[in-house]
Amino acid sequence: MEEVYKELQKLGFSKYECKAYISLLRHSPITGYEISKRSGVPRSMIYEVVGKLVDKGAVYTVPSDPVTYAPLPAKELLSRLRQNFEDSFDFLENKLASLESEQEVDVIRRISTDEHVLAEMLDMVTKAKNELWLSIWSPQVSSIIEDVRARINQDHLEVYSLIFGAPDTEIGVTTHHDYMEPKIAEERMSGRLTIIARDLEEVLIANFAPDTSAWAIKTKDPALILVAMEYIRHDMMYSRLTETVGPEKAASLWKDNADLYHVVTGKRFI
Numbered sequence: 001m002e003e004v005y006k007e008l009q010k011l012g013f014s015k016y017e018c019k020a021y022i023s024l025l026r027h028s029p030i031t032g033y034e035i036s037k038r039s040g041v042p043r044s045m046i047y048e049v050v051g052k053l054v055d056k057g058a059v060y061t062v063p064s065d066p067v068t069y070a071p072l073p074a075k076e077l078l079s080r081l082r083q084n085f086e087d088s089f090d091f092l093e094n095k096l097a098s099l100e101s102e103q104e105v106d107v108i109r110r111i112s113t114d115e116h117v118l119a120e121m122l123d124m125v126t127k128a129k130n131e132l133w134l135s136i137w138s139p140q141v142s143s144i145i146e147d148v149r150a151r152i153n154q155d156h157l158e159v160y161s162l163i164f165g166a167p168d169t170e171i172g173v174t175t176h177h178d179y180m181e182p183k184i185a186e187e188r189m190s191g192r193l194t195i196i197a198r199d200l201e202e203v204l205i206a207n208f209a210p211d212t213s214a215w216a217i218k219t220k221d222p223a224l225i226l227v228a229m230e231y232i233r234h235d236m237m238y239s240r241l242t243e244t245v246g247p248e249k250a251a252s253l254w255k256d257n258a259d260l261y262h263v264v265t266g267k268r269f270i
Contacts, residue, residue, distance in 0.1 A: 011081055012056075016041045016049045021058055021071055029068035108224075111216040117206050118143045120218055121196055125151060128198040132159045135177075135232045137192040138166035140208060145171060162235050164192065175236040178247075188266035195228050203228045 005018040013021070016039075023039035024030070030038070036046040050069055053059035058077055062068045071077075111117050118140070125132065125147045132148065141163065148171055151157040159172025164185070167176055177185070186192055191209035194216075203225045206216035219225075242250040254260035258269035 011085075013058075014049070014052070016045060017053055017056075017058075020046070020049050021053060024059060024069060024071035025074060028070040029062040029064070031066050031068050035069065108217050108219045108221065111206075111218060112213060114208065114214040117204075117208075117214040117216045120204055120216060121194075121206070122147055124196045124198050124202065124204050124218075127202070128157055130158060130199050132157055132172070132199075133195070133197040133229060133232050134159065134161040134163075134171065135193070135195040135235065136161065137164040137194060137208065138169070139192070140194055141166050141169055141171070145169070148172070160232070160236070162232055162239070175239045177235060177239055178242075184265055188264075195232060197225060197228050197232070200225060200229070 001022070004022065005015060008018045008021070009015065019039040020035050020041050023035055027034070027038060032046045032050055033043065035041065035050060036043045041049055050059060054061065054069075057080065058072050059069050060072065062070050072080075111120050121140070121144055125144055128151065132151070134148075136144075148157075148159055152159055152172055157172075161171040161174045162177055163169055163171065163174060164177045167178065189207065191207040191212075194206040194208060195203065196206075197203040202218070202220045204216055204218045205224070205228055206214060208214045217224075238250075254264045261267070261269040
């Protein structure tokens with residue numbers, strides 16, 4: 001029953017109002033005294049509680065002596081609440097949009113926790129109109145792949161993906177980051193740097209680390225969009241170049257060069 005109380009509280013009912021309403025669903029019509037006795041709501045508060053339920057339209061009085069109370073049927077109550085919430089959302093969507101001031105393009109939103117970062121990634125997928133660019137690692141691929149493929153199939157969205165560590169996965173025009181072991185990049189960046197850019201209008205730059213909570217920034221700042229896009233493009237081109245010349249020859253460019261070794265790994269040449 002606690003779960004029912006929690007859900008009703010999300011809809012604006014107090015804990016005592018939940019208890020009183022549930023008691024009336026089980027036994028009605030009954031007096032305020034009986035509601036208190038059956039629900040556990042203190043007698044000193046029961047009429048205040050019932051009065052609020054009457055104001056909400058969840059309970060109505062039954063003319064009798066003494067006065068008794070009965071609940072609005074649950075299905076009818078939920079239908080009414082759903083309609084009220086939808087009306088409120090429609091009203092606020094229109095009014096708040098008209099009040100919202102123009103934001104500066106360099107506003108940067110900061111997001112924390114894996115759950116919230118993944119939700120923002122899916123939001124980028126949903127909002128993309130023409131193009132979506134991805135630089136993504138295998139652990140996060142499963143969280144967005146179905147949504148991305150749906151956009152490709154249903155809306156013909158152009159998707160360009162750079163994928164780390166999932167050699168058999170294809171998402172749109174796919175390049176696999178396999179010219180070096182993914183762990184080299186992961187160690188250099190202290191995590192799995194993940195980028196989603198849409199329509200050259202907005203970018204999300206995130207980092208997922210094995211033992212810490214994910215973080216991300218999301219912005220429409222053109223400078224950060226440009227840097228992120230160039231990062232993805234350069235990685236794609238180097239991956240394709242490696243396919244042509246071969247991984248061993250590509251690796252020899254930096255593994256035996258102290259400066260390039262530091263550029264690639266973030267470590268000093270030994």
